[in-house]
Amino acid sequence: MASENIDKMMLALQENGVLVAELQLVFSKIEAAAGVDLTKEEKREFVAELAKIASKEGPLIIWL
Amino acid sequence: VFQTSDDLVEALLGAIEIDCYDLFGFSIVCNSAHISLDVARRVKAQSTNAVILAGGPYGTKISSEVLCAFPFIDGVAVGEGEKTIQAILSAHEEGTRCLRVPGVVTREGNNCATQIINDMDCLPFIGNNESYYEALDAVREIVPEGAATPLEATRGCPLKCSFCSTRQVWGASVRRKSARKLVDEMDRISARNGQTFFSLIGDNVGVPRAPFIRFCNEMAQLNERYTWGCSLKLDKLEKSHIPIMYEAGCRAIFVGLESASQATLDQVNKTASIRKELEMVQACIDFGMHVETSFIIGFPWETEEDIWDTYRLHCEMLQAGAFRSQVSLLSPIPGTQIVSDSKIIFDGLQSYLTDDGLRLSQGHLDWIEEFPDLFSHFGHYETPNMSRITLKALRDASSQFASIHATQRKKNPENSGNHGRALGATYPYGRKALETSAQG
Numbered sequence: 001m002a003s004e005n006i007d008k009m010m011l012a013l014q015e016n017g018v019l020v021a022e023l024q025l026v027f028s029k030i031e032a033a034a035g036v037d038l039t040k041e042e043k044r045e046f047v048a049e050l051a052k053i054a055s056k057e058g059p060l061i062i063w064l
Numbered sequence: 065v066f067q068t069s070d071d072l073v074e075a076l077l078g079a080i081e082i083d084c085y086d087l088f089g090f091s092i093v094c095n096s097a098h099i100s101l102d103v104a105r106r107v108k109a110q111s112t113n114a115v116i117l118a119g120g121p122y123g124t125k126i127s128s129e130v131l132c133a134f135p136f137i138d139g140v141a142v143g144e145g146e147k148t149i150q151a152i153l154s155a156h157e158e159g160t161r162c163l164r165v166p167g168v169v170t171r172e173g174n175n176c177a178t179q180i181i182n183d184m185d186c187l188p189f190i191g192n193n194e195s196y197y198e199a200l201d202a203v204r205e206i207v208p209e210g211a212a213t214p215l216e217a218t219r220g221c222p223l224k225c226s227f228c229s230t231r232q233v234w235g236a237s238v239r240r241k242s243a244r245k246l247v248d249e250m251d252r253i254s255a256r257n258g259q260t261f262f263s264l265i266g267d268n269v270g271v272p273r274a275p276f277i278r279f280c281n282e283m284a285q286l287n288e289r290y291t292w293g294c295s296l297k298l299d300k301l302e303k304s305h306i307p308i309m310y311e312a313g314c315r316a317i318f319v320g321l322e323s324a325s326q327a328t329l330d331q332v333n334k335t336a337s338i339r340k341e342l343e344m345v346q347a348c349i350d351f352g353m354h355v356e357t358s359f360i361i362g363f364p365w366e367t368e369e370d371i372w373d374t375y376r377l378h379c380e381m382l383q384a385g386a387f388r389s390q391v392s393l394l395s396p397i398p399g400t401q402i403v404s405d406s407k408i409i410f411d412g413l414q415s416y417l418t419d420d421g422l423r424l425s426q427g428h429l430d431w432i433e434e435f436p437d438l439f440s441h442f443g444h445y446e447t448p449n450m451s452r453i454t455l456k457a458l459r460d461a462s463s464q465f466a467s468i469h470a471t472q473r474k475k476n477p478e479n480s481g482n483h484g485r486a487l488g489a490t491y492p493y494g495r496k497a498l499e500t501s502a503q504g
Contacts, residue, residue, distance in 0.1 A: 010468060010471075010472065011472070013465075013468050014468050014469060014472050015383075017375070017376065017378070017379025017380075017382075017383075017461070017465045018376070018379070020461045020464050020465045020468065021372075021375060021457060021458055021461035021465075023461070024457040024458070024460050024461035024464065025453070025454065025457040025461075027457070028453045028454075028456045028457035028460070029453055031453075031456075032452070032453050037412050037413070037456075
């Protein structure tokens with residue numbers, strides 16, 4: 001069960017598809033810079049790595 | 065669980081009692097063509113005297129190329145297969161050369177007069193085959209709620225969309241089962257498994273319009289308990305037809321809108337008015353239909369602005385109350401007109417058609433490299449005006465956005481689906497398309 005704030009974040013994405021695309025665009029740019037095409041499992045692994053190194057106040061990156 | 069394409073080939077081979085048969089027929093579709101062809105190759109290697117026949121949509125347009133590339137294929141059945149397979153089996157029983165029958169292309173010469181079924185009511189009932197119900201059960205394990213029971217309703221399409229293979233396989237003439245035949249089949253299936261929601265299979269059930277409306281009127285007379293969905297081209301219908309469809313049991317429609325760009329629709333010979341389609345989609349949603357819309361990105365001439373427009377329209381559809389929407393990367397289906405016109409790139413970026421979650425084995429990768437025309441669907445078109453990054457990002461974002469909507473709908477059914485927004489209320493796109501088309 002997601003917290004209230006996370007629910008609000010998801011609602012914001014539901015309301016604005018361009019935000020979803022911009023989020024995805026960032027990941028595609030990182031993939032292109034690295035010269036890779038990640039599999040679904042690798043995407044999950046990458047997001048987990050990002051979460052580990054995120055600062056307390058840093059952005060939470062969700063890659064569905 | 066399979067990891068590689070080879071694993072699947074091995075599993076399929078393990079399920080075939082090769083020594084028990086002397087004629088093997090493979091119904092091939094392009095997304096699994098490499099698997100089917102490899103199984104055929106391995107069967108021929110084990111049983112060198114067996115006759116290997118390729119059939120299905122894949123080979124129809126590229127029969128000669130398939131025979132040239134794959135020496136283990138003895139013949140390719142083109143078009144519809146019911147009459148052809150009967151002729152092959154009769155000839156085989158009589159001991160004559162079984163592939164020298166109408167509808168089969170061989171190395172000795174073409175005999176490709178396809179055997180069209182004109183009266184679809186004569187087709188045998190699919191429910192006589194136990195594997196039909198097994199397949200339905202397997203689907204329901206994955207999609208427990210809302211899965212429609214598929215039932216073939218029409219064949220053929222008069223449209224000439226350059227990216228589509230339907231017309232090449234089924235021909236331009238639309239043939240349809242009668243309402244009485246379909247209701248009878250629904251009765252028999254429902255008596256067996258209790259299902260009452262059907263998906264009428266046919267690439268464009270709604271064309272031509274007059275026979276479709278006649279069909280709906282007959283269904284309304286005969287059908288009291290079943291609902292159904294189908295694939296339609298909505299700009300050929302009028303708003304006054306929606307209640308007729310509803311009365312006949314229609315509750316869900318799949319609409320291939322393809323692009324937000326009228327210029328792109330014109331360029332692929334879609335002969336559709338995006339303005340009319342959008343008006344009709346909105347009217348169907350307002351009437352209470354479940355509408356599913358579908359778009360394609362990655363046409364060779366598209367710009368980044370074009371695909372952003374299509375992406376925004378996809379988002380807008382979901383927010384205007386479409387039950388589902390999808391955006392697919394254009395798959396170059398072998399033998400389609402658009403393939404011969406455009407350059408294809410094989411760089412790992414591909415449409416959902418080939419995304420089966422299996423890693424391609426080296427042998428299958430070698431086939432793709434050696435026969436790019438036969439495996440064009442593993443690539444995408446060169447898009448000089450658009451970056452690969454954007455193409456990939458919007459392909460992925462579109463399914464994410466649809467997933468977010470589906471998830472939110474499950475969590476909060478009261479506050480999802482139709483937000484009460486008309487097209488154009490959230491993004492400017494729907495309004496822009498309507499205005500542009502009106503001016504055009």
